[in-house]
Amino acid sequence: MSVKKELLSKDNMAEWYQNVIAKANMAEHSPVKGCMTIKPYGYAIWEMIRNELDKLIKKHGAKNMSFPLFIPYSYLSREKDHVEGFSPEIAVVTHAGGKKLQEPLVVRPTSETIIHESMKRWIRSYKDLPLKLNQWCNVVRWEKHPRLFLRTSEFQWQEGHTAHATEQEARQEVAEMIEIYYNFMKDFLAIPTIKGQKSEKEKFAGAVDSYSVEGLMPDNKAVQMGTIHYLGLNFSRIADVKFVDEKGAENFVYMTSWGVSTRLIGALVMVHGDDKGLVLPPRLAPTQIVIIPIGNTLDFAQKLFNTLEQNGLRVELDARQDVRPGAKYFEHEMRGVPVRIEVGERELNNNQIMCANRVTGEKTTISLEGDYVQELKNLLQDIQNTLLQNATQKLKSSIIEAKDKEDFINKIKNQEGLVKACWCNEKECELSIKEHTGANTRNLPFDENEKELKDCNCIWCGKKAKKIAYFSKAY
Numbered sequence: 001m002s003v004k005k006e007l008l009s010k011d012n013m014a015e016w017y018q019n020v021i022a023k024a025n026m027a028e029h030s031p032v033k034g035c036m037t038i039k040p041y042g043y044a045i046w047e048m049i050r051n052e053l054d055k056l057i058k059k060h061g062a063k064n065m066s067f068p069l070f071i072p073y074s075y076l077s078r079e080k081d082h083v084e085g086f087s088p089e090i091a092v093v094t095h096a097g098g099k100k101l102q103e104p105l106v107v108r109p110t111s112e113t114i115i116h117e118s119m120k121r122w123i124r125s126y127k128d129l130p131l132k133l134n135q136w137c138n139v140v141r142w143e144k145h146p147r148l149f150l151r152t153s154e155f156q157w158q159e160g161h162t163a164h165a166t167e168q169e170a171r172q173e174v175a176e177m178i179e180i181y182y183n184f185m186k187d188f189l190a191i192p193t194i195k196g197q198k199s200e201k202e203k204f205a206g207a208v209d210s211y212s213v214e215g216l217m218p219d220n221k222a223v224q225m226g227t228i229h230y231l232g233l234n235f236s237r238i239a240d241v242k243f244v245d246e247k248g249a250e251n252f253v254y255m256t257s258w259g260v261s262t263r264l265i266g267a268l269v270m271v272h273g274d275d276k277g278l279v280l281p282p283r284l285a286p287t288q289i290v291i292i293p294i295g296n297t298l299d300f301a302q303k304l305f306n307t308l309e310q311n312g313l314r315v316e317l318d319a320r321q322d323v324r325p326g327a328k329y330f331e332h333e334m335r336g337v338p339v340r341i342e343v344g345e346r347e348l349n350n351n352q353i354m355c356a357n358r359v360t361g362e363k364t365t366i367s368l369e370g371d372y373v374q375e376l377k378n379l380l381q382d383i384q385n386t387l388l389q390n391a392t393q394k395l396k397s398s399i400i401e402a403k404d405k406e407d408f409i410n411k412i413k414n415q416e417g418l419v420k421a422c423w424c425n426e427k428e429c430e431l432s433i434k435e436h437t438g439a440n441t442r443n444l445p446f447d448e449n450e451k452e453l454k455d456c457n458c459i460w461c462g463k464k465a466k467k468i469a470y471f472s473k474a475y
């Protein structure tokens with residue numbers, strides 16, 4: 001397939017985003033409104049994310065499982081906040097097997113309630129704790145304003161669910177998962193995020209405390225990249241999940257849950273992409289290097305391909321005869337392949353290769369007489385580092401402060417940046433901000449709130465401030 005050259009300007013983010021996803025063959029809208037079909041290239045990116053994060057989750061001590069897609073309606077309604085929070089978004093099955101069901105089934109929007117029902121039977125004593133489970137699956141939350149990857153009625157994700165003997169251990173679990181997500185975004189997606197606590201209005205329905213790692217997109221709208229919830233005893237009391245401690249006393253378990261979804265792909269596209277299309281960080285690129293033979297160099301290119309593949313690089317040989325090299329360059333740039341190797345007769349005669357860097361556009365010649373595999377690995381690492389540096393620079397320069405309420409409104413409305421402000425930490429105040437500006441608190445950042453809060457008043461209502469918060473619109 002060749003892609004026709006067409007101007008793509010990132011200045012119009014919404015249009016650019018749709019074009020890139022379509023032209024890079026990542027996903028499309030499905031016949032069911034709000035749902036998406038993830039195409040092979042989009043799914044390959046998700047598999048990369050999934051495989052890498054799965055290793056970290058397992059190393060952390062959680063085991064993978066598979067729970068059912070359907071949850072009895074009554075389970076969801078046991079926790080008042082939980083059912084209220086999710087009711088507007090749930091899909092319910094009322095008929096199956098040709099009959100009306102006695103009890104309707106909810107297509108899972110998240111699996112706390114059904115997993116806790118199993119935990120109740122699996123946990124007997126302190127010896128069974130901590131219990132850390134994870135599943136990779138699809139969930140359904142009906143979406144009014146769908147956008148591919150960012151917001152869809154059905155999406156892929158992982159959901160971790162843990163049970164602990166003490167509050168301290170559960171809080172420790174939360175702290176560890178925040179770090180795991182934060183580092184994963186930084187080290188693999190090359191996206192710096194902001195760690196912090198979610199406000200009362202923005203927290204997970206049923207949680208005691210919620211936390212997030214937030215990424216900022218080039219148009220200064222945020223994407224919540226991962227969430228981590230401290231559930232306390234809220235769910236264990238309802239599902240009656242208890243354990244017998246060392247002294248023989250029965251206690252409820254303390255719980256957490258945490259997840260990331262396919263929206264990470266939406267963030268990847270927006271943060272790194274450019275006017276030529278997608279740009280993928282080498283650590284997650286399904287194809288890290290594409291080799292394009294020009295003229296009579298196919299045998300030479302094939303040998304090179306074999307060597308690189310044997311050395312663990314994800315490499316592709318584009319030997320199509322009916323597509324001109326220029327069209328191939330354009331297509332692989334659109335797909336965000338980090339390095340393109342061109343081998344023409346000049347390269348063959350000089351025993352060298354020409355490497356083009358997707359991010360900088362620079363071309364370098366590498367001799368095949370030396371340790372060229374290592375040189376290519378270094379080049380990929382350089383690209384990974386450059387993407388993170390660029391994104392970090394952008395995030396730093398986008399955090400701005402508002403002088404007063406008027407200034408705050410303007411900065412939010414014009415999407416000038418992630419607005420840092422003193423805040424009262426009250427739900428009503430946040431509802432009013434949302435109503436008037438369309439923005440929410442993204443989170444109450446840890447680094448800012450660890451410092452002593454200087455005497456200041458809430459940017460919105462003028463009451464004495466209790467926290468520093470980041471505000472912006474969000475995807």
Ligand SMILES: [Zn+2]
Nearest residue numbers: 424429458461
């Ligand atoms: Zn306020």
